Amino acid sequence: LMFRSPARLQQALSDQPLTVVAGCGGGDAVRTWLPHCLDHAQRLVLDADALNAVAQDTALQSLLDARAARGSITVLTPHPLEAARLLGSSTADVMADRLGQAQALAQRHRAIVVLKGSGTVVAAPGRLPWINASGNPRLASAGTGDVLAGLIGAALARGERDAWTATCAAVAHHGCLADAWPANQALTADALARAARPF
DSSP: OOSSOHHHHHHHHHHSOOEEEEOSSOGGGHHHHHHHHHHHOSEEEEOHHHHHHHHHOHHHHHHHHHHHHTTOEEEEOOOHHHHHHHHTSOHHHHHHTHHHHHHHHHHHHTSEEEEOSTTOEEEOTTSOOEEOOOOOGGGGSTTHHHHHHHHHHHHHHHOSSOHHHHHHHHHHHHHHHHHTSOTTSOOOHHHHHHHOOOO
16 A cells, blocks of 8 residues: 555455555555455455554454455454454453463464564464564564564565465564664664565
8 A cells, every 4th residue: 555546456456366465554544445455355464553443343353354264364463552452452461471362363363463572473373373583672663563564465475485484484584684783773664674685
């Protein structure tokens, strides 16, 4: 949606299978376009504003849940507050059991879940959760989560790996970029995105 008008994206989704990353900005306006994305995107990464829209709308939740039955891939990338909204719980509950809460969210929506934070947790139905060891507090700067969503979308779009492996690789790469960042340079989302390379 950052590079296409919503109307053009909607038409493109109707014509061909695409990978879509939705919710990195756009506020509540993303809610208008989510039903079509949920129905038609072959591979879909939902972040930030899209996650909040889904948490507030049972119709969107039903569309999300229907994706797995038809073989579509969905990755949810919440931070703890967004995960709590999706689960109908509290941030404290999520933080008290990050592994269990990530698994519960993955089971609820039959999706891959990337629960961001120190030791980002990746969970999916029928899999043991994976904890990412790379990354540091510099990734708490604004917009770096959007870069992560984009990296996951790019990895899925290439189709070189299964969705689980591609998602874990993107999460690890994102953290490794931060770990290798020069100490005397500010880590901004723009600079992080420019530093990213195929992985």
